[in-house]
Amino acid sequence: MIFFKRILARINRVINPPKNIEEEFHAKYYYSKVWADTYFMGKKVFKCPNDLWIYQELLWEIKPDLIIECGTFHGGSTLYYAKLFDVMDLPGEIITIDVDAMPDMPKHKRITYLLGSSVSPEIIDKVRDLAKEKKTVMVILDSDHSRDHVLKELELYHNFVTKGSYLVVEDSNINGHPVYSGFGQGPGPMEAMQEFLPSHPEFEIDRSKEKFLMSFNPNGYLKRIT
Numbered sequence: 001m002i003f004f005k006r007i008l009a010r011i012n013r014v015i016n017p018p019k020n021i022e023e024e025f026h027a028k029y030y031y032s033k034v035w036a037d038t039y040f041m042g043k044k045v046f047k048c049p050n051d052l053w054i055y056q057e058l059l060w061e062i063k064p065d066l067i068i069e070c071g072t073f074h075g076g077s078t079l080y081y082a083k084l085f086d087v088m089d090l091p092g093e094i095i096t097i098d099v100d101a102m103p104d105m106p107k108h109k110r111i112t113y114l115l116g117s118s119v120s121p122e123i124i125d126k127v128r129d130l131a132k133e134k135k136t137v138m139v140i141l142d143s144d145h146s147r148d149h150v151l152k153e154l155e156l157y158h159n160f161v162t163k164g165s166y167l168v169v170e171d172s173n174i175n176g177h178p179v180y181s182g183f184g185q186g187p188g189p190m191e192a193m194q195e196f197l198p199s200h201p202e203f204e205i206d207r208s209k210e211k212f213l214m215s216f217n218p219n220g221y222l223k224r225i226t
């Protein structure tokens, strides 16, 4: 399997060569798969450190009292947000949703785990109930990265995001933006945003959150401006 993935990565690099030094590094970093070998306090976190730092800045800037995270996996990102709230002495909580339960989920008083599909009516009802008293809400979409699923999540979750806060669409770099072009990869988060944004002028792409020159979420930091 790993051998097959390496071949796939090489083919991708040949059919879609990097255009500049940022893309060259992005491709090298991404295809090395080191992002699948990245940890926060021993828990796997499937993110690029540049984006983790941006989250740290965002949490301080926005001070959300609730983060809704679609896609828990091992809970490394969830624990990271919880510990940031601890260190910052903020009252934030996190609801995290996944179709699969991992055996080693981190326990933390700020984290509520929901088991089920992020787009199921039962989960949406629970999220609505848990979010109803919250004043500043941020949403992070990091579950199934196919366009259709992300588009459904955008439609279902965008109204939880409060004015001035962010809707983060993760892994919009796939399907050729600039990695995993065309080969074995269908439309993904970037294409979902392209469909969603024209009819949602209340959200603006905040490119300043890509200041570290490489982000796994290009165009994916969406600020709610109205």
Ligand SMILES: C[S@@+](CC[C@H](N)C(=O)[O-])C[C@H]1O[C@@H](n2cnc3c(N)ncnc32)[C@H](O)[C@@H]1O
Pocket (backbone or CB within 6 Å): 044, 045, 046, 047, 070, 071, 072, 073, 074, 075, 076, 077, 097, 098, 099, 100, 116, 117, 118, 119, 142, 143, 144
């Ligand atoms: C990329 S991982 C999440 C990574 C995690 N947020 C992190 O940063 O370490 C994607 C997760 O989404 C989950 N997932 C896939 N389809 C889903 C769905 N329909 N609803 C909720 N979670 C889903 C998978 O089980 C997987 O654990």
